[in-house]
Amino acid sequence: MTTMKEVAQRAGVSVSTVSLVLNGRDSGRVKTEIAQRVRDTARALDYRPNPLARSLRTSRTRMLGFVSMEVATTPYAGGIILGAQEAASEAGYLLTTVNADGKVNLEQEAATLHRYGVDGFLFSTMSNRVSDIPESLASYPLVLADATDAHNRFPAIVPDEVRIGRDATQRLIDAGLTRIAYIGCTAPLVAQGLRLEGYRQALEHAGIPYRSELVCDVLYNDEALRTVGRLFDEQRPDGVFCFNDSRAWYVYECAARLGLTIGEDVSVVGVDNHPVVSETFSPQLTTVELPHYEMGYWAATKLISMLADSPAEDVRWPATTAPMPPLDAPTPAMIHCTLIERDSVRDTPMD
């Protein structure tokens, strides 16, 4: 590991000059020629600053803490972490992830990260739950990823659920189907109501009347299977939009029992909440993926911009500037998430 001192010696200048140059603070303070020589020798020696030493001095670590509540256990977490990871990496930040499986634990982990001097925190629940943000994080720069603050005190990146519901339904409409069912979820999730709203919007736009008989909310097990079975027997839908692929499975089971072929007799679109591997369902099930990666990416990007001395003004945060596109626009990639700024709270009540 080459140090600054070595670079200085080799370049025949003092360490302070090297520091100045290598941090880009040399304009009008160091002769251009010398500055160049410093840069050259630094490159020649493959000099890399020691982040620890720098942090000790500046008390800024370029480390980010990713705190998740039980989220690491769940399949979804990976994508969020990965996205955050990538954004951090691009900006020269290091992401350290900790999982908290309880309030006490969270305080501890946060304290540890605090001692290591992280510059800010990302916080993530599972499936965008509304939750009280732990006090131990509240005093830091903080951005939520796939989580909603009950008091809306922090910026958050969440899936654009209405649009997800709209686009999923639109796919079935585009396939020429008319008896489109919605299998929702009885659990109190932010997504449930919003996806249903998207479903209604898409139907309305297509001139298909909304019929409550085609909609049901289920939880799991036999009861879920029976409910879906009844809907199938009575309504014979030709398309189904499922809250997630867990629900999609009940549809599969019912279809198999009735001798219906998925993709021919009935088409299914599910939101990829619990990633059943594509190798299993692949050709039959159309999946709308939740933008986990993107949420992580944008959340980290937002956090980093907050930490910067000069906040980036030219960033086009997802969906804050772009108006919702018209319903008949093509919906190819299906990756939507939204930045919720703290001040916008009154405009967007959440479920």
Place this chain on the structure above:
Amino acid sequence: MTTMKEVAQRAGVSVSTVSLVLNGRDSGRVKTEIAQRVRDTARALDYRPNPLARSLRTSRTRMLGFVSMEVATTPYAGGIILGAQEAASEAGYLLTTVNADGKVNLEQEAATLHRYGVDGFLFSTMSNRVSDIPESLASYPLVLADATDAHNRFPAIVPDEVRIGRDATQRLIDAGLTRIAYIGCTAPLVAQGLRLEGYRQALEHAGIPYRSELVCDVLYNDEALRTVGRLFDEQRPDGVFCFNDSRAWYVYECAARLGLTIGEDVSVVGVDNHPVVSETFSPQLTTVELPHYEMGYWAATKLISMLADSPAEDVRWPATTAPMPPLDAPTPAMIHCTLIERDSVRDTPMD
């Protein structure tokens, strides 16, 4: 943030004394009375050492790097990370995870962690693949989690696949079934052959002849479905051990088509490779979980013990000391993994 200096002043001693005491190097060097006073004031002031400053001096950071190849995208990763996280946390280490989606990227990320001064690395692939360990990691203390080194140069924690296969099959045998099928995987995974071996062992022990007609390996999609369907039609198994729950799904589909009820007409045990949420399958499918958490936990524990000045000798590494239990022993929790030491290579050829 209280510093050592403040503690020293308040206790009326010098910083070196404080350092000595607080690092437990005071036996026979500092008067017991003074040592106690130091400890008291430290507690009173809620003093926490600054890890950065310490690291700058000692060049040991108590940070671990968790490097995974594309693993963060996959559902399995979470558990491994979580386990590693917890072990690290318990030992006062910080885990920083990076995902590498390519060789170049890996070099970069490793270099970053290197500059931050991590003490060692954990490396994880997905589904215990045999792979060449990147050179950029090879020069560090390194432990593999759910990964196998082609040249067996590093300690690794991997699932005990034979036992997993044995136990899964045993469950079906215990349920009184005799026509037990194995739905394997054609992909070249370490697990495939070993789980099949476990299946054979369990059958043999129960006095049930192994019949190749009851065994098939499938990949995915229609062909997989057809193959499993044929096996069902021709053999009418009363129990099925599935390589993973992805394969289990084909069994479900076939059973539904034949009007068979899972759990009554045919029992299924699947290995939980791709965690389909339990809320979907819960009562019908018996799942053998892969010990992701445990692998992470033990891998980190192993790494930390390697880093310690005095390696822990009293640790009972999973399965290295314990002999494989007899086949008729109860198999409750089904959590098996193994530590492979570098030297044991010749004893345990893989695949």
Place this chain on the structure above:
DNA sequence: TTGAAAGCGCTAACAT
């Protein structure tokens, strides 16, 4: 325009 020097919080060799 450059360099010397102080100091971030800690550890450890050396004095006392």
Place this chain on the structure above:
DNA sequence: ATGTTAGCGCTTTCAA
């Protein structure tokens, strides 16, 4: 048994 001191590698006044 305790204190003094010299750094770890870097940033940042302040002098020159």
